[in-house]
Structures are given as structure tokens and as C-alpha cells.
Amino acid sequence: MIGANKQQALSELALRLVFERSPDAILLLDDGVFIDCNQAAVDMLCAAGKDELLSLTPSDLSPAIQPDGTPSTIKAQQMIATAFERGSHRFEWLAKRRNGSEFPVEVLLTAIPFLQRQILYVVWRDISRRKEAERELAKSRESEDAFRAGQGRVLEMIAQGATLSDVLASLVTLIEAQSEGMICSVLQLSEDGKHIRHGAAPNLPEIYVQAVNGAPIGPKNGSCGTAMYRGEPVIVTDMLTDPLWEDYRELAKLSGLRACWSTPIFTGQGKVLGSFAMYYREPQAPAGSEARLTEVATHIAGIAIEHERAQNELQHTRSELAHVARVTTMGELAASIAHEVNQPLGAIVGNADICRNWLQEKDVDLKQVAEALEDISNDGHRASQIISRIRSLVKKHVPEKAPLNLSDVAREVIGLVGHEAQRKQVTIYSQLGESLPAVEADRVQLQQVLLNLCMNGIEAMHETAAYQRHLTVQTVVLNGNVLAAVSDRGMGIEPAKSEQLFKPFHTTKANGMGMGLAISRSIIESFGGKLWAESNAGGGAIFSFSLPAGSQEIQ
């Protein structure tokens, strides 16, 4: 059985050991002044010895102001008061070493009885590391958020139809911002699957970008050419020694590039679309953290390239269809066209015949011959103009936006259908606005839409009494839009059916394909406009379309 004295001695030893050996700084605070402390406190505060700390106050070991803006003296008093009130109090504090450097501590104040009064048992735990880690975490969370937001913005650009080069440039810039000293590029694989096409590389040297554009892919064609060829990532840690770069060594040297890690970009079906590469100016091997960036970059670039190709495909199909519709319309106009061309041809052939006869006579009146030849020449030009007007509508072409005056387009179309209207005994009235603001559209496609509306209008009036067959073509500015309207006096349209008219293959004509209005609407919508039908108050129908007015005015 252990004696009471021994018991007490053991307890005191334990306390002493805890006090002396604790890794936390322990101090005793009596009446606002430190009266004792352990070695850890001396070390933590970089004091020469224990004596240096005794008789100091908490604010002597703190900067003047705490991070929340309160002076340390005042805050220390508040904390001490709270500790006495509650028995103990735990809080964070900014402390100051003897050498002046500041560091965060977690403080635990415990009130203990001592010689009939209460003193404070103070434990300081250095939380510099924890704070640092917290800051790091917050920072990485922030940059992660920014990175995600950046990805969102790039995806939004794709959805809003930004050009592929803009999308890819934004993507590359975003990825580069995630890692110091890294330069990125996106390359595309050409449609034939054999050559490299430039994608985006805003920070690679121009000479390098140009050399790569159009280069073939293959088993030994640098990092990207090889990655696309193999369909798997190619990591080159030093371009100046790697055999894959043998043929491109000089280029790498000239461009100041040393490491290049390239990863292929795939379609959803696993077809190679291009590659994403990370470059460094020093030899370097992947550390592993780049994998996620690569994954994000190839994923988004894949979406962007696939989207662009799908759009191109759609555009191509749409313009093919529009072309077919134009040719079909021209077929309907064939009789009128033949008449228009035969008119000058008739005069040409006839005049030529006359000239030949004159030239066989003895006394040729050269003045007369010259006049006739002049007429022949003029008619030849006229015939050629008619043909080129038709040809421009019939030949295949890639739609191009340009500022256009809608009234000019309307005049061209009226010129085209004028004869057809005459044949069908339709009188065309034009009310074309002067000095209209320009609209951004493709001339041929707008001609096509107006031509289609005019032909429909003429066709709609075949049962109308001849004297009432009026087709009116108008252009006006209305609420920031330029509007064109074609009104007929035909059988009109039932309001309930006005939308059906625009469905593909909807037709009321015996020989109609039923695509005209559907195509016309898709053309107008592709230029940001609207096309609709309504009943004409005076009988018949009005087909109108509006296009956003540009700032430019076209005379």
C-alpha cells in the first residue's frame, strides 16, 4: 500500500512532467502577468530563457492589433474575463515571438484556484501549420471553382455557336492558367485522317504553329502526329533526344521547346479528331497532376470539334437542299426563261441574216450594216445577262453573309419573275423602301426566298379573275427590323393552317415538292430572322419575313 505522501509526490511529479514536457506552451497567468511557463513556451516564443518571459503580459507577446481589428490589450482582457466567468475558454490568437515574428496559436485558458484566489492556466498551441493548410485548401478550392467556371464558359461558347478557333483558344488559355510554365495546343486531324490541321495554340511560337499545320501524321511524327497516328497518348520528356522528334529536332530547338506530352482527342465513337498537347521549355516528365487537365481539355476539345463538324455537315446539307429547291424553281420558270432568252436571240439571228444579205449586194450601205451589228452586239450582251442572272441562282455556292439592301434583292427577283407573271397575267406592284438599313444575309439565298414567295403568290392566283391578279412586293423598316412582304389575291389561307404551310412536304400544288416554304423559313432563321404567313384583308395571303437591321445604311 502506497503512503499518502508517496501518492502526493507521484502526482506532483506527473504534473511537473506534463508541465515541463508538454509540446504545447503552458504558462500561468496571475493578475494579468505571467508568473511561470514551461520550456515549450520558451522555445515557441524564441526567448533566451524562462526569465525573459516572466512578468510579461499577454499583450507583450502579441502584435498590437488582433486579426479581427481589436487591440490585443482589450481583447486579452475580454478573453480573461470570459475564462473566469465560464471556468475555461478556448479561442484563436495571434502571438508574437520575441524576435517579432507573428504566429497563430490556439489558446486554452482554465481558471484554477491558487492561494485562495483564481489564477489562469494558459495553454498555447501553435496552429501555423493548420492555418497554412486551411489557407492552401481554400486557395485550391477557389482555383478549382475558377477552373470549373472556366470550363462552363467554354462549353457555353460552343453552345452559342462561337467559332471553333475561338472556343479552342479559350480552352487552351484556361488549361494553361492551371499550371505554371506550361504551354498548350489543340490540333485537329484533317477530314481525310492523314494530316494535322491547326486548332489553337495562342502561346506557341508562330513559326512552330505554321510548321505543324498541314504536316502528316505517322509513327514517328513528333508527339502529336504520333499520338494521332497511334490513337494513344505520347509522352516525350525531351524533344532534343527522343527518336520521335528526329525529323523535327531543328524546329523544336528553334521554337525553344523541350518537352511535349500529347493525348489524342476522340469522338464519342472513338474516332480520332485531333490531339491536345502540353509543352515545356525544359525537359520534363508528367507528375501525375496533369492527367486531370488533359482529361478536361481533350473532353471539351472533342465536344467542340465534333459540334463544329456536325454544324458544317448541317450547313452543307441545308445549302444542298436550298440548291435543289432553286433548281426546281428554275425548272418551273423554264418557259419564261426560254422566252426571255429567245427574245434577244431572235433579233440577233434575224439581224445577222439581214447583214449577210446586205454584204452580198454590190453597193453595201456600211452605215446600215454597222447599226445592225451594234444591235446584234447589244442583244448578245442582254442574252448573256439574262443567263448569268439565272446561273447565279442555279449554281452551287457556299452561303456567305454580306450587308444587303433588301429592296435591291426584291428588284432582282421581280426582274426574274416578271415574265412568268406576265405569262400568268399577273400584275406585279412593288413598294420598295428607299435607303433601307442593311441586313446581314446571303444574296442568293434571299433571292431564293423572295422568288419562292413570288412564285407561290402567282400560282395561288390561277383561279382569280385576271383583272384582280395583283402581286404586291413591299419592303419597309419596322421596329429595328427590315421587313419584306409578298401579298397575293389568291385563295388565301385558313388561319389554323398557316403554320402547316411551313412543314416539309406540305404542298397544294400538283407538281410541288412541298419544300419551298420549309426551306425558305430555315434560310431566314439562319440569318436570325422570322418568316410567317397571314391572311390578306382584301382576300388572298401575305407572306412576310423580317431580318434584323444592321447599323449600316445601304443606298
Place this chain on the structure above:
Amino acid sequence: MTEKPPVVIVVDDDDSFRNFLSRLVSTIGLKTVPFDSAEAFLAAPAPDCPACLVLDVQMPGLSGLDLQRQLARRSRPLPIVFTTGHGDIPMTVEAMKAGAVGFFSKPFRNQDMIDAIKEGIARDREMRKQVEELTEIQSRYDSLTSREREVFALVTEGSLNKQIAHQLGTSERTVKAHRAQVVQKMKADSVAELVRMADRLKIHPQITQKSA
């Protein structure tokens, strides 16, 4: 009576084609009267000389075929040669049925057009001659008294004087006198000629049925 020189009337909305036709017509020494629309032609006075119309089928406003229909209602329809930039068969059939001299798709052979124009003018000349003759016969006929007209009708029907006298309830002598008047006023050389005139005037003896 000297005939006025014939003209070719050209109605075509195409300036250069009108010029060409004028030139072509001038090579056969004829004059052209050009119009750029059917309406303008209708507003102008009818020619008082042999004429041929060269008409474009398709023109703004009144078409060539419309004009042909309107002219057909006139006392002296002009011969028409049609031209067209692009003709179809129904159009051609309609025009030819309505008496067109020719129907040409542009371009055509000048000689064909000249032949058609010449034929048109010949037809019109003949038509004018006939109209003039008819007018002349008509005015002679108009100078007959009503009794003489009755005798004229019966004579040309082939009745003998005796039968006529009986029908008209008069003497054979009186009939003879009337008959002589008729022959003289109508400037006929023979009964046969009188019969031809009656034919052209579409005279038929109505009296016979009445009093019989």
C-alpha cells in the same frame, strides 16, 4: 384607182425586236408602223392601205391572242403573223385556227417571215378588193327601188318574166322594164353576173313566200 403602198404593223413589247422587224421589212421595201403594246395599236386608227400585222403572242397587258380575238370582230380583220419567244402547241393551234397567216418561234428564218408578211399583205389586198367590190355592189343595190329589188331577187332566183309578173301581180311588160333597170343600175353584163352579185349580197326572194 392606184393602190396605196402596203404597211407592216409590228406590235411587240421588245424594243430591239421591233427594230429588227422594221429593218427586215425595209429590206423588201415596205414601211413599218410599230407599236409597243396591243392597247397602243387599238387606240390608233385602222390603216387605209393593205396591211399585215406582226404580233408578239406574249406582251404585258393584252396578249397577242387577246388582240386577235378582238380584231376578229372587226369588219376587216387584218392578217396576223405571230411571233413568240416560247410557244406551245395549244397556243399555236388556237392562233392558226383563228386564221393566223403564220406562227413563228424566235429565232426564225427571215425568208419565212418575209414570205408570211407577203402572203398576209396579199390576203389583205384581196380582202380589201372584195370589201370594196361588195361596198360598190351594195351601193348599186341601194339605188334600186323596192319593186326593182323584188324583180332582182326573183330574176336571180331563176324565175321567168312570166312567172315574176304572175307573182308580183303585174304585166310581163312591166317586169321587162324593171329588169332592164335592174341590169343597168347594177351594171351587170348578164343574168349570170346578177346572180353572183345576189350571192355576195346574200339576197334571197322573200316576196315569193309572202304572196303565194
